[in-house]
Amino acid sequence: MQPPEAVTVDAPDPHSEPTVPVPTGWIARLGLAGVGMCAGWFGPIQVLLGLQAAALTPDHKEATLSLVTGIGAAVSTLANPLAGAFSDRTTARWGRRVPWVVGGTLIGAAGLVVLAVADSVPLMILGWCLVQAGLNGTLAALTAAVPDLVPIEQRGLVSGVIGMTQTLGIVVGTGVATLVAGITGAYLVLAVLVIAAVTPFVLRSMDRPLPRGLLPTMGVGQFLRGFWISPRRHPDFAWAWATRFLATIANSICTLYLLFFLTDAVRVDDPELGVLVLTLLYAVTLIGSAILAGIWSDRLGVRKPFVMWSGLVMSCAAVLLAFVQTWPAALVGAVILGLGYGIYLAVDFALITQVLPRAGDRARDLGVINIANALPQVLAPAIAGPIITWFAEHHTHAAGYRTLYLLAAAIGIAAALLIRRIKSVD
Numbered sequence: 001m002q003p004p005e006a007v008t009v010d011a012p013d014p015h016s017e018p019t020v021p022v023p024t025g026w027i028a029r030l031g032l033a034g035v036g037m038c039a040g041w042f043g044p045i046q047v048l049l050g051l052q053a054a055a056l057t058p059d060h061k062e063a064t065l066s067l068v069t070g071i072g073a074a075v076s077t078l079a080n081p082l083a084g085a086f087s088d089r090t091t092a093r094w095g096r097r098v099p100w101v102v103g104g105t106l107i108g109a110a111g112l113v114v115l116a117v118a119d120s121v122p123l124m125i126l127g128w129c130l131v132q133a134g135l136n137g138t139l140a141a142l143t144a145a146v147p148d149l150v151p152i153e154q155r156g157l158v159s160g161v162i163g164m165t166q167t168l169g170i171v172v173g174t175g176v177a178t179l180v181a182g183i184t185g186a187y188l189v190l191a192v193l194v195i196a197a198v199t200p201f202v203l204r205s206m207d208r209p210l211p212r213g214l215l216p217t218m219g220v221g222q223f224l225r226g227f228w229i230s231p232r233r234h235p236d237f238a239w240a241w242a243t244r245f246l247a248t249i250a251n252s253i254c255t256l257y258l259l260f261f262l263t264d265a266v267r268v269d270d271p272e273l274g275v276l277v278l279t280l281l282y283a284v285t286l287i288g289s290a291i292l293a294g295i296w297s298d299r300l301g302v303r304k305p306f307v308m309w310s311g312l313v314m315s316c317a318a319v320l321l322a323f324v325q326t327w328p329a330a331l332v333g334a335v336i337l338g339l340g341y342g343i344y345l346a347v348d349f350a351l352i353t354q355v356l357p358r359a360g361d362r363a364r365d366l367g368v369i370n371i372a373n374a375l376p377q378v379l380a381p382a383i384a385g386p387i388i389t390w391f392a393e394h395h396t397h398a399a400g401y402r403t404l405y406l407l408a409a410a411i412g413i414a415a416a417l418l419i420r421r422i423k424s425v426d
Contacts, residue, residue, distance in 0.1 A: 018151045022206070026149070027158055029201040030142065031165040033101070036197020037138050038169020039176065040108055040131065043190050044115065045069065046170065046275060047177035049128065050259045055183070056121060062260065062389060064121055066381035069256070072128040073381075076136045076374040081367030083137035084144060088210075088363045095207025097141035097148070097363070104137025105198045109191040116187035132374075138198065139370065144363035147353045149206060153298055155350040160294025163345025167283040167290070167338075174279045178272050229357055229368060236355040237365070239421040244352070245372035246415035247311060247344060252380035253408040254318055254337065257388065257401075264397035265325045274327070278334045285338030286345070294346035302426040303351035304419050306343050311416025313340030315409040322405035325398055354425050383407070 053064035087100045111130025118124045143162075150158050173190065180186040231238035258278065262271040297306050317337035320329055356365045384404055391400030 018147075018149050021151060021154050022149050022158070026204070026206055027161055029204060030145065030158070031161045033138075033142055033198045033201040034162055034165035035169045035172060036194045037105075037108075037135050037142070038166045039173035039197070040112060040135055040169075040190050040194040041173065042170040043173030043177040043186065044112075044128065044131065045256070046174045046279065047259060047272060048115070048183055048186055049124070051177075051272075052115070052118065052124060052183055056119075056124070062257070062385050064124075066385040068121070068124050068128050070381045071125050072132040073374050073376075075129045076132040077371050079133040079136040080140050080370040080374060081364055084140035084363030084365075084367030084370075085361070087141050087144060088361050091210050093209055095205060096210050097145050097207045098202055098205050100137050100141040101198060101202055101205070104134045104139075104141065105195060107134025108138065109194050110134070112187045112191035112194070116184045116191070135194075136370070136374070140363050140367050142201075143349075143366050143370070145205070145207070146349075147356060147362045147366075148208065152354060153301075155353055156294040156296075156298035156303075156347060157291075158294075159349040159353075160290040160292075160346035162349060163290035163294075163342060164287045166345060167286040167342070171279055171283045174276050178276045229365065234355075234357045236422045236424045237357055239418060240348075240352050240355050241369055241372050243307070243415050243418045243422075244348065244369060245376060246411050246418065247314075247348070248373050249376040249380055249383075250311075250314065250318065250408045250412035250415065251341060252376045253384055253404055253411070254314075254321070256380055257384055257404075260388070261321075261325075261401050262330070264392070265401045266327055266330060268327055274330075278330060281331060282334040282338040282341075285335050286342035289339045289342030290346040293343040294350070297347045297350065303347050303354070304422060304426060306347040307351060307419045308416045310340045310342075310344035310347070311412050311419070314344070315412035315416070316340075318405045318409035318412060322402045322409070325401065351422070351425050355422065 049068055050061070050065055053068065054061040057064045083100050083104065087096050090096045090099055092099050108131050111127045111132075111134055114127030114130060115124065116127075118127050146155065146158055146162070172193070176189050176193070177186045180189050229237055259271055259275050262268045262274045262278075266274075268274045293306055293310075297303055314337055317333045317340065320336065321333045352366070352369055356362055358365070387404050387407075388397065388400040391397065391403065
């Protein structure tokens with residue numbers, strides 16, 4: 001995967017606000033890269049890590065899954081903003097973002113290979129930490145390409161495509177994890193897939209190089225202080241961060257233990273196939289709602305109402321799963337959750353790109369936002385694991401999942417209400 005020469009687009013200054021719409025081919029390449037990256041993430045999260053935890057530690061599989069995913073999420077919390085900050089200051093001739101896309105992808109693929117041969121929990125942790133560190137570097141660079149190159153009036157559409165590709169990545173990753181024979185084979189297929197999907201974007205990224213004359217000089221202390229973005233000076237950024245944090249916790253709680261929910265509460269005959277069916281149904285709904293919401297939001301020029309209603313819709317799905325723990329209800333819940341989360345993914349990211357504090361630190365600031373994506377992956381297992389374990393020991397698995405999903409619904413409603421505090425975006 002050799003980085004090519006950058007292609008200069010609408011302005012020589014990479015910090016300038018883009019005004020020329022990006023071509024459809026660029027959006028498609030960005031989307032394909034997102035599909036591969038998310039497949040490398042969600043194949044393990046949705047199925048493989050759970051199966052591996054059950055195979056290595058059958059008596060405490062939930063605790064093992066929580067440990068592995070929690071430590072990996074802690075790594076991602078650091079990796080994303082650090083990779084973003086360094087990419088903001090990269091002066092390679094082929095651009096700022098491409099080196100981090102290449103390096104992150106290769107490290108992430110190496111982590112999947114480690115997971116393929118892992119025969120102990122410590123090796124699982126090592127492999128998953130490599131995946132999280134590497135693919136978060138890729139994510140930081142890919143997301144920064146949107147405010148770098150996409151004008152505001154096109155960001156709803158592009159954000160909708162990003163949301164769609166995340167879901168397609170979940171479908172592809174879950175499909176590979178379910179259909180490829182053996183855990184080892186599934187991990188290896190995902191490693192190859194990640195590299196193959198990212199390569200077209202690398203070859204024609206349209207990344208704009210950063211001239212050395214525009215690179216600010218700063219000491220280590222100033223560099224580290226830059227990760228603190230004052231809520232007093234940038235309140236809209238702070239509210240956007242808080243909204244993303246709460247919405248991601250709610251979504252993580254709903255999805256992290258889906259395999260075990262179908263196994264222990266719904267009691268379907270083939271829970272792995274059940275996860276795939278629900279994921280496909282969720283994905284179809286999400287893709288449609290993400291694209292339509294993104295286009296509609298661009299045309300109306302508003303973001304907040306879409307984000308608020310998406311949070312309320314997702315909460316309805318969580319309430320349904322809490323009280324009706326049957327296979328038909330799970331199918332309906334997947335449709336409702338896909339509808340709400342599709343709208344959220346499309347419009348919330350577009351909103352976030354409009355409240356970034358400084359053009360010169362786009363990737364770093366998006367990395368700070370992505371802490372709101374990663375930190376819930378630490379907190380969600382810490383919240384969900386003890387709740388499910390306690391109720392399983394003292395009551396039933398069903399009662400544990402009912403409590404868990406009601407908590408997710410309450411958090412989702414809080415996220416929907418907080419978006420109203422943002423003032424600079426309609």
